[in-house]
Amino acid sequence: MIRVDEKGFYGKFGGAYIPEMLHPNIEELRDNYEQIVAIPEFQEEFNALLQDFVGRPTPLYLASRLSEKYGAKIYLKREDLCHTGAHKVNNTIGQIILAKKLGKKRIIAETGAGQHGVATATVCALMGMECTIYMGALDIQRQRPNVERMRILGAKVVPATSGSQTLKDATNEAMRQWINNPVDTHYIIGSVVGPHPYPEMVARFQSVISKEIKAQLLEKEGTENPDIVIACVGGGSNAAGAFYHYYNVPQVRLVAVEAAGLGISSGKSAATTALGTPGILHGSKTLLMQTEDGQVVEPHSISAGLDYPGIGPVHAHLFDIGRGEFVAVEDEDAMKAGVELSRTEGIIPAIETAHAIHALNMIEFRPDDIIVINLSGRGDKDLDTYIKWGGY
Amino acid sequence: MNRLHRLFEQKQERVLSIYFTAGFPQLVDTLPVMQALESAGADIIEIGMPYSDPIADGPTIQDSNMVALDNGMNMKKLFEQLQEMRQSISIPVVLMGYLNPIIQYGIEAFCKKCQEIGVDGLIVPDLPMQQYLDEYKGLFENYGLSNTFLISPQTSENRIREIDEHSNGFIYMVSSHSITGAKSEISEEQIAYFKRVEAMNLRNARLIGFGISDKKTFITASTYSNGAIIGSAFIKVLKDSKDLSKDIHTYIQSIIS
Numbered sequence: 001m002i003r004v005d006e007k008g009f010y011g012k013f014g015g016a017y018i019p020e021m022l023h024p025n026i027e028e029l030r031d032n033y034e035q036i037v038a039i040p041e042f043q044e045e046f047n048a049l050l051q052d053f054v055g056r057p058t059p060l061y062l063a064s065r066l067s068e069k070y071g072a073k074i075y076l077k078r079e080d081l082c083h084t085g086a087h088k089v090n091n092t093i094g095q096i097i098l099a100k101k102l103g104k105k106r107i108i109a110e111t112g113a114g115q116h117g118v119a120t121a122t123v124c125a126l127m128g129m130e131c132t133i134y135m136g137a138l139d140i141q142r143q144r145p146n147v148e149r150m151r152i153l154g155a156k157v158v159p160a161t162s163g164s165q166t167l168k169d170a171t172n173e174a175m176r177q178w179i180n181n182p183v184d185t186h187y188i189i190g191s192v193v194g195p196h197p198y199p200e201m202v203a204r205f206q207s208v209i210s211k212e213i214k215a216q217l218l219e220k221e222g223t224e225n226p227d228i229v230i231a232c233v234g235g236g237s238n239a240a241g242a243f244y245h246y247y248n249v250p251q252v253r254l255v256a257v258e259a260a261g262l263g264i265s266s267g268k269s270a271a272t273t274a275l276g277t278p279g280i281l282h283g284s285k286t287l288l289m290q291t292e293d294g295q296v297v298e299p300h301s302i303s304a305g306l307d308y309p310g311i312g313p314v315h316a317h318l319f320d321i322g323r324g325e326f327v328a329v330e331d332e333d334a335m336k337a338g339v340e341l342s343r344t345e346g347i348i349p350a351i352e353t354a355h356a357i358h359a360l361n362m363i364e365f366r367p368d369d370i371i372v373i374n375l376s377g378r379g380d381k382d383l384d385t386y387i388k389w390g391g392y
Numbered sequence: 393m394n395r396l397h398r399l400f401e402q403k404q405e406r407v408l409s410i411y412f413t414a415g416f417p418q419l420v421d422t423l424p425v426m427q428a429l430e431s432a433g434a435d436i437i438e439i440g441m442p443y444s445d446p447i448a449d450g451p452t453i454q455d456s457n458m459v460a461l462d463n464g465m466n467m468k469k470l471f472e473q474l475q476e477m478r479q480s481i482s483i484p485v486v487l488m489g490y491l492n493p494i495i496q497y498g499i500e501a502f503c504k505k506c507q508e509i510g511v512d513g514l515i516v517p518d519l520p521m522q523q524y525l526d527e528y529k530g531l532f533e534n535y536g537l538s539n540t541f542l543i544s545p546q547t548s549e550n551r552i553r554e555i556d557e558h559s560n561g562f563i564y565m566v567s568s569h570s571i572t573g574a575k576s577e578i579s580e581e582q583i584a585y586f587k588r589v590e591a592m593n594l595r596n597a598r599l600i601g602f603g604i605s606d607k608k609t610f611i612t613a614s615t616y617s618n619g620a621i622i623g624s625a626f627i628k629v630l631k632d633s634k635d636l637s638k639d640i641h642t643y644i645q646s647i648i649s
Contacts, residue, residue, distance in 0.1 A: 023520065025546075179571050183569075
């Protein structure tokens with residue numbers, strides 16, 4: 001069985017390795033979130049917002065030209081059609097309702113490319129809560145449109161100027177600010193990372209993805225179970241959502257696609273399972289890219305959303321026990337796959353998602369296999385990167 | 393007997409513990425800084441083991457960590473530098489740092505090395521009590537290392553009692569809701585928290601840290617505890633110093649005389 005144990009571990013990975021100053025916050029969350037999430041009132045509000053505000057259920061779309069090209073039956077789970085353009089909002093809706101029930105007044109969050117920041121700023125505007133987003137100073141320069149989207153939505157965007165000035169440093173900064181404001185503030189982590197109970201809580205809010213896939217596939221194919229589910233993994237929230245209800249269905253293959261950057265052995269990569277070793281990052285034990293001295297290594301991917309030196313502990317566990325198949329896709333192949341999907345199906349995907357599309361070239365399957373690819377986000381935010389790359 | 397225990401047997405008031413980052417400002421400064429601290433009158437030395445992602449630290453210590461790493465500091469080098477430290481250092485020495493570099497060095501090898509060179513205790517902010525009890529306590533004790541936990545104004549009375557039970561050096565009282573960083577004032581609210589913990593009559597000595605920067609804040613903190621810890625303010629002294637030995641002496645004397 002793949003599930004989190006009472007101490008917050010998935011096998012060897014997980015836990016809550018946090019400074020004592022964060023203990024009361026984490027304890028409050030751990031002791032309350034399951035009860036709060038279980039009450040009917042929470043579920044009603046969550047489901048109503050997912051339906052009317054986010055636009056769920058998102059379609060499960062049979063991509064016929066892509067299917068013909070690859071010789072399998074390929075469905076796309078259209079998370080790109082969620083409000084704000086990616087799956088990230090499923091989690092922020094869940095956490096903002098939770099924060100309200102916990103009596104919190106302020107929200108903080110980290111963001112890399114800005115998608116989670118935008119999804120957080122959006123729900124804060126929706127609920128009338130004060131919102132501060134920490135973002136690496138370098139990412140602020142690289143992702144100007146998302147910075148302005150957050151500002152239009154009323155959020156304050158604070159640059160993280162330490163370290164490499166990217167996602168991991170923004171996460172460090174958000175944790176520090178949580179230490180500084182432990183009472184009135186809730187920290188909305190954007191991926192299945194961080195100290196327990198975050199990885200499981202975020203996965204649960206994202207699990208609506210696989211819940212819908214099951215129902216939609218049953219209707220279209222007469223079975224809840226595809227042969228293969230494919231999703232890209234940075235921290236791993238969209239993959240966790242797409243895999244969640246299939247973790248313990250062994251006949252469904254789970255394919256996690258990491259970013260190889262310029263190549264796994266190029267020194268410019270974010271392929272954590274290929275390059276990482278067990279260690280502790282942002283409060284949980286997981287696989288992470290580090291030096292032999294235990295210093296965290298800065299990753300590289302053309303896609304800012306996959307540019308993270310670790311993966312969520314549940315994915316480290318799937319890798320460890322062989323339940324997940326992990327492949328790594330290079331920048332160039334991902335960009336080409338983005339164009340390929342654009343031209344075969346009329347969908348310009350986020351570059352993160354394009355990695356998952358390219359994985360069709362890297363795994364084996366049979367002509368009658370049903371494959372679901374989680375189309376985690378749309379490519380609008382990546383136009384600059386597509387333009388700079390120019391290979392279309 | 394562990395030097396920390398001996399110290400707290402002999403001295404219960406105004407114990408001054410100084411934190412600095414190993415390999416800062418220059419790689420080779422670790423031992424000279426320690427020697428200057430001892431001769432200037434510090435009671436405990438806390439050596440920070442630099443880490444790329446120090447989530448409990450403010451900008452001053454973050455920067456010193458980056459500089460030290462850029463200087464080439466790592467665990468192996470640190471142990472080389474400290475190998476002969478007991479020839480010139482007699483006061484307690486505590487290593488402070490995040491768990492990941494320790495795990496990568498190998499937890500048992502790390503503890504063994506600490507004992508061999510004469511380290512008295514460890515402060516690992518991201519090693520929570522439960523994990524300590526489950527995985528590390530036996531090892532630390534086998535190698536004669538005291539373990540120090542942090543508490544904050546948010547820590548419940550029950551948990552403080554539990555922490556007291558499992559500590560065997562001193563308790564590190566974080567002075568406010570805060571990451572590390574020098575401040576100039578101690579508020580009424582903080583004093584109420586110091587008094588609340590003082591009234592609990594804990595087994596272990598208590599040192600107050602985070603936000604202690606000068607004689608005034610040191611004396612105020614010491615009024616309600618056994619002493620205090622200075623980190624960021626001391627790092628600033630090192631950073632601006634042209635003559636480490638002289639400036640360290642002047643600074644320490646400005647606190648304790």
